[in-house]
Amino acid sequence: MPATPDSAQRSATISVLVENEAGVLARVVGLFSGRGYNIESLTVAAVEDGRNRSRINIVTSGTAMVIEQIKAQLDRLVPVHRVADLTQQGPHLAREMALIKVVGRGNDRAEALRLADAFRARVVDATVESFVFEMTGSSDKLDAFVELMRPLGLAEISRTGVAALARGTRTI
Amino acid sequence: MSEPAPAAPSVTEALQPGAEVLLRALKDQGVDVIFGYPGGAVLPIYDAIFRQNAIRHILVRHEQAAVHAAEGYARSTGRVGVVLVTSGPGATNAVTGLVDALMDSIPIVCLTGQVPTHLIGNDAFQEADTTGITRPATKHNYLVKRPQDVARTVHEAFYVARSGRPGPVLIDLPKDILIGPAPYAPPAETPHRSYRPQREPDPAAIARAVALLKSARRPIVYAGGGVINAGPEAGAALAEFVRRAGIPITNTLMGLGSFPASDPLFLGMLGMHGTVEANLAMHGCDVMLAVGARFDDRVTGRLDAFSPGSHKIHIDIDPSSINKNVPVELAIVADAGQALAALNAAWRADATKQDRAALAAWWERIEAWRATKCLAYSQARGAGALIKPQYAIERLRDLSAASGRECFFTTEVGQHQMWAAQFLHFDRPNHWMTSGGLGTMGYGLPAAMGVQIAHPDALVIDVAGEASILMNIQELGTLAQYHLPVKVFILNNEYMGMVRQWQELLHGGRYAESYSAALPDFTKLAESFHGTGMRVTDVERLDEAIGAMIASDKPFILDVAVDPAENCFPMIPSGAAHNQMILGPGRQEAAPGVSDEGLALV
Numbered sequence: 001m002p003a004t005p006d007s008a009q010r011s012a013t014i015s016v017l018v019e020n021e022a023g024v025l026a027r028v029v030g031l032f033s034g035r036g037y038n039i040e041s042l043t044v045a046a047v048e049d050g051r052n053r054s055r056i057n058i059v060t061s062g063t064a065m066v067i068e069q070i071k072a073q074l075d076r077l078v079p080v081h082r083v084a085d086l087t088q089q090g091p092h093l094a095r096e097m098a099l100i101k102v103v104g105r106g107n108d109r110a111e112a113l114r115l116a117d118a119f120r121a122r123v124v125d126a127t128v129e130s131f132v133f134e135m136t137g138s139s140d141k142l143d144a145f146v147e148l149m150r151p152l153g154l155a156e157i158s159r160t161g162v163a164a165l166a167r168g169t170r171t172i
Numbered sequence: 173m174s175e176p177a178p179a180a181p182s183v184t185e186a187l188q189p190g191a192e193v194l195l196r197a198l199k200d201q202g203v204d205v206i207f208g209y210p211g212g213a214v215l216p217i218y219d220a221i222f223r224q225n226a227i228r229h230i231l232v233r234h235e236q237a238a239v240h241a242a243e244g245y246a247r248s249t250g251r252v253g254v255v256l257v258t259s260g261p262g263a264t265n266a267v268t269g270l271v272d273a274l275m276d277s278i279p280i281v282c283l284t285g286q287v288p289t290h291l292i293g294n295d296a297f298q299e300a301d302t303t304g305i306t307r308p309a310t311k312h313n314y315l316v317k318r319p320q321d322v323a324r325t326v327h328e329a330f331y332v333a334r335s336g337r338p339g340p341v342l343i344d345l346p347k348d349i350l351i352g353p354a355p356y357a358p359p360a361e362t363p364h365r366s367y368r369p370q371r372e373p374d375p376a377a378i379a380r381a382v383a384l385l386k387s388a389r390r391p392i393v394y395a396g397g398g399v400i401n402a403g404p405e406a407g408a409a410l411a412e413f414v415r416r417a418g419i420p421i422t423n424t425l426m427g428l429g430s431f432p433a434s435d436p437l438f439l440g441m442l443g444m445h446g447t448v449e450a451n452l453a454m455h456g457c458d459v460m461l462a463v464g465a466r467f468d469d470r471v472t473g474r475l476d477a478f479s480p481g482s483h484k485i486h487i488d489i490d491p492s493s494i495n496k497n498v499p500v501e502l503a504i505v506a507d508a509g510q511a512l513a514a515l516n517a518a519w520r521a522d523a524t525k526q527d528r529a530a531l532a533a534w535w536e537r538i539e540a541w542r543a544t545k546c547l548a549y550s551q552a553r554g555a556g557a558l559i560k561p562q563y564a565i566e567r568l569r570d571l572s573a574a575s576g577r578e579c580f581f582t583t584e585v586g587q588h589q590m591w592a593a594q595f596l597h598f599d600r601p602n603h604w605m606t607s608g609g610l611g612t613m614g615y616g617l618p619a620a621m622g623v624q625i626a627h628p629d630a631l632v633i634d635v636a637g638e639a640s641i642l643m644n645i646q647e648l649g650t651l652a653q654y655h656l657p658v659k660v661f662i663l664n665n666e667y668m669g670m671v672r673q674w675q676e677l678l679h680g681g682r683y684a685e686s687y688s689a690a691l692p693d694f695t696k697l698a699e700s701f702h703g704t705g706m707r708v709t710d711v712e713r714l715d716e717a718i719g720a721m722i723a724s725d726k727p728f729i730l731d732v733a734v735d736p737a738e739n740c741f742p743m744i745p746s747g748a749a750h751n752q753m754i755l756g757p758g759r760q761e762a763a764p765g766v767s768d769e770g771l772a773l774v
């Protein structure tokens with residue numbers, strides 16, 4: 001059968017190993033905005049000390065055809081070494097960290113602390129009226145915690161975006 | 173910039189100014205000509221150019237033209253074209269040319285001046301964020317911030333420009349780097365650290381392609397500019413394949429010349445202004461082999477109606493071109509020449525027979541489509557008869573061929589470009605340069621200039637419209653300075669004809685702003701730039717005028733007054749399917765069933 005386009009959307013966590021040179025992040029971001037692709041999360045930091053490489057992790061979504069396009073477009077950028085679709089390749093870990101500030105007194109405050117404990121969020125700053133929780137986990141888990149904090153005095157959130165690796169021995 | 177490769181400027185070797193190192197690197201890359209325009213930030217480079225003879229500099233009259241000239245040079249020679257412009261306005265003026273080269277995959281290295289490193293970011297005089305502005309306008313770009321990176325960056329830029337899918341690469345050079353001492357480094361012998369496009373095809377994919385093509389009952393080859401970029405061997409391998417298999421072939425606008433137009437297997441150009449036979453064969457085929465073509469919207473028309481029911485094989489060096497617009501079942505990521513050579517070898521080695529009877533029936537159908545003679549027009553004769561633009565192009569084609577000289581054609585953008593594509597008939601690659609992807613009015617004259625620089629003895633003709641030619645008309649000055657006998661053949665319909673055509677067909681004949689009012693006297697214009705000009709209005713004097721143009725050893729503008737009402741057909745209105753072509757007035761009946769789904773789909 002001739003191929004037919006599939007209109008179902010999927011989410012993809014893509015890791016990109018790049019040469020750590022000026023403008024490389026702008027190229028990646030410009031590619032997404034210029035071609036109208038989604039960025040749900042993007043993280044970048046130098047990895048592989050001494051080899052001058054950075055890893056960019058991107059969470060995006062689109063039809064299978066669009067996701068393939070995104071990978072092909074990333075791969076042809078000159079400073080890109082490798083592109084891996086972690087979602088497609090199999091089991092992988094995707095974690096992010098968040099700092100969450102909750103302001104309140106009385107019962108709400110006690111309840112926030114109790115829930116934080118249940119979610120294994122750490123208190124990294126406290127005043128008589130506020131907490132800052134640090135929490136690491138999947139984006140879903142962070143979302144759930146944030147929702148619980150909302151009625152309890154949620155004041156501010158700072159999230160890192162997703163860092164991701166394949167499970168097992170496989171590397172990018 | 174990243175750390176320098178541990179390249180070895182020998183200790184004994186003296187450091188030279190960055191600009192000298194730059195020129196030395198260009199020489200090592202085999203550069204013989206630069207198209208450029210000076211300014212404060214690049215004066216050190218001009219100083220270095222002044223003190224040597226190996227590299228020639230052609231002074232254009234506008235930086236956009238420098239890029240188009242380099243494109244003409246590159247496309248007609250298969251080499252990398254080189255551009256040199258100053259910072260700020262010099263760089264921004266070059267942007268249109270860069271995007272043009274990006275869209276049409278033309279290898280260019282563009283050197284831009286930049287304010288000194290310590291002033292970058294300070295809104296200094298003639299500062300522009302050139303790498304920022306040109307990031308989406310180039311295949312890659314660099315800002316050189318350290319003297320030791322000058323030579324290495326130049327070598328890398330040439331590698332990136334010509335490798336894989338070719339394209340424009342820009343190097344931004346701050347003035348202090350050009351003046352200060354820098355070490356030289358020869359081209360690296362190690363492979364590039366990250367950019368290594370795949371060139372060899374996967375043999376299993378080639379085997380599958382052979383199987384699909386041998387079992388095809390209604391096959392077609394759809395070949396684009398990638399075949400031309402892959403060099404003359406790719407064209408030869410394509411012809412070998414198509415002729416051995418005996419199957420029809422169509423070309424994109426950019427692919428014209430990759431297969432001889434005079435061969436009966438050739439169906440002409442496809443797409444919006446393609447032939448009936450090419451478009452209907454694409455629509456009705458059962459196996460399509462796409463080579464170095466990118467399923468552009470001007471080619472596919474309405475995507476969901478594009479060649480329904482065919483198995484598609486796509487050979488391309490750029491994986492992002494595959495499955496971008498049209499899903500294919502067989503992707504072959506490779507250099508077009510290598511893939512076609514492998515296809516030929518695998519085809520010969522495979523004993524399976526083609527279905528010759530089915531193929532004969534397919535050809536019968538194609539011949540019926542061809543018999544509609546979709547490009548026919550009627551040229552009235554006698555004094556006072558208006559010249560039809562198609563007729564003018566046909567006379568230009570025949571008389572230039574009769575001159576026995578090597579002929580190169582460039583175009584501007586509009587109806588004249590489409591008529592040139594339909595009627596000029598190219599039998600060889602690299603002799604046709606047109607702005608396909610970007611559709612840049614003003615491309616043709618500077619591109620012709622670049623071609624003439626590379627081929628001083630050839631007949632180089634820009635087929636132009638009276639509106640487009642004014643977009644880079646200043647280049648007549650460059651032609652005069654360097655005695656470049658480029659010919660400008662204007663199909664003067666006194667309209668932005670392509671705009672007028674859309675307004676006639678799609679906007680109720682409301683001709684908003686598409687009339688070319690206050691045109692110059694093109695004859696006097698040519699003369700004022702030290703060339704020759706001539707105007708022809710009478711069909712009976714057309715040959716004589718073309719003869720005079722061809723015989724002239726000077727830049728020459730031939731202003732041909734053509735029928736202002738003529739439209740370019742066939743036409744697939746945007747958003748329509750291949751089997752919904754419009755033919756010329758009174759011709760729709762001449763092609764019974766052309767717009768009939770049934771006939772096309774069988």
Ligand SMILES: Cc1ncc(C[n+]2csc(CCOP(=O)(O)OP(=O)(O)O)c2C)c(N)n1
Pocket residue numbers: 584585586587588589611612613614636637638639640641663665667668669670671
């Ligand atoms: C730089 C640029 N501006 C606008 C257009 C849109 N455009 C496409 S064709 C055309 C008219 C061209 O007129 P002319 O050069 O006389 O050619 P004709 O169609 O009459 O043969 C215009 C304005 C373009 N392609 N390029």
Ligand SMILES: [Mg+2]
Pocket residue numbers: 586637638639663664665666667668669
């Ligand atoms: Mg016109």
